[in-house]
Amino acid sequence: MTTDTSAPEAKQKKAKPGEDGERRLNMIEAINDALDTMLGRDDDVVIFGEDAGYFGGVFRCTAGLQEKYGTSRVFDAPISECGIMAVAVGMGAYGLRPVPEIQFADYIYPGYDQIVSEAARLRYRSAGEFIAPMTIRSPYGGGIFGGQTHSQSPEALFTHISGMKTVVPSTPYDAKGLLIAAIEDNDPVVFFEPKRIYNGPFEGYYDKPAAAWRSHDASITPEGYYRIELGKANVVREGQALTVLAYGTMVHVAKKVCEEKGVDAEVIDLRTLVPVDIETIEASVEKTGRCLIVHEASRTSGFGAELSALVQERCFYHLEAPIERVTGFDTPYPHSLEWAYFPGPVRIGQALDRLMADI
Structure with missing residues (x-):
């Protein structure tokens, strides 16, 4: 009997052009595309989190990236949000651009002290000698019947903290451009991804949750590098x-x-x-x-x-x-x-x- 040690089927399906020739992605695919773009563009970018490496993330946002870039660039982390955030701060101070994933926004609280007390203050505290260019990705909000511990919207807790930025995209196009800008930013960014629209814009947005979740409509999203400036509505x-x-x-x-x-x-x-x-x-x-x-x-x-x-x-x-x-x-x-x-x-x-x- 042989054991299959290959990676699980985690690759995102290549988006096909629509009738108008444009490439259409849903938000999951657009985020994956942004991460792929930045991993290929900047050797200092690293991605890690619980199930973010081998498995490709519970929502498949990091699918296929470990296989493409290796375990030193995309890897799994222990179930320790405090540890994940602390490691990211150290990586940023050392010169890397870490993109840690918190599996659900509800799990971010054990790492909150590291974000607030270390990441957000590092530039000021060191008089600019050190920075924390980390982008904390996390699915947030409800809409998938996740219950009390998988559905919270804690963005206000981070908007109150000086020294960091908070981003919430609403379309695949914006998600890719904003995520690229966040990764390139020299300050810590919390990047909340609304999982209710991970799979695309939807009909039945209030009385047909199943239709909302299963919708695979997408948005036109260019290939390659582009960025959307943070702070622009x-x-x-x-x-x-x-x-x-x-x-x-x-x-x-x-x-x-x-x-x-x-x-x-x-x-x-x-x-x-x-x-x-x-x-x-x-x-x-x-x-x-x-x-x-x-x-x-x-x-x-x-x-x-x-x-x-x-x-x-x-x-x-x-x-x-x-x-x-x-x-x-x-x-x-x-x-x-x-x-x-x-x-x-x-x-x-x-x-x-x-x-x-x-x-």
Whole structure:
């Protein structure tokens, strides 16, 4: 009897051009493509994490990379998030560009002290002698019935920390360009990947979770190297009546609701939470006079509170209605009721109605 010691079938299927000749990838494939691009471009880039090497990651974002680049560039780590973060800090100080993966954002808390106390402070603490150019990738948010320990949205905990950046993409094109920019950045970046849209934009975004998860629609994503500057938002839908601020999965949900209700809303995908593109936000709210903020994380002390404060401070004399927030609830993540927990058509629609009531 022989033992098969070959790597598991983990390679991403090569994307085929669509009818228009463009290459279409889902977000998983785009992230894999970004990592492949940077591993080939920069010998200092290394990727590691729990199951990130041999197995290719639980969501297959690192699939095939160990086989291509070897175990010294792409490798597995013990189940120790604190250790993974500590090693990444040391690698960055030594001159490497580590891209550690935390298997789910819910698991990041044991490594939080290393991120906050070491990575985020290293440049300032050493007067610029050392840096921590590490990009911490992690799937986050709900939508796959992962329960309380596989569905959290902890982005606000990182936006509060000076010395680091926080990124949340909403499309495959953005995911690749932003991830490349994050890896090249000389400061630590937390890169949260919304797993509800890992497999592509979807229909049935609030009442058909299975369809959302199984959808394989993709986005046009160029081959090779390109980057999207961190700190630049994207206006995904132009409008005159009100401004909607969202990121990650909620960009798609909010845009869909505005379209269904026929509201002339300008929808802004923040893409980077820190640094946030306040200039784009300010210009939009000054134009529309109304602002709706949508995010999946719980309401109290969520990033929407910071956005609300910024809009209030900078656009007060242009506002014609109170700023509205539609968020997750201030409860532990509800496994069986997660689709009621998400901001969806009913609650977003009600907020839109309130904002538009006096027009």
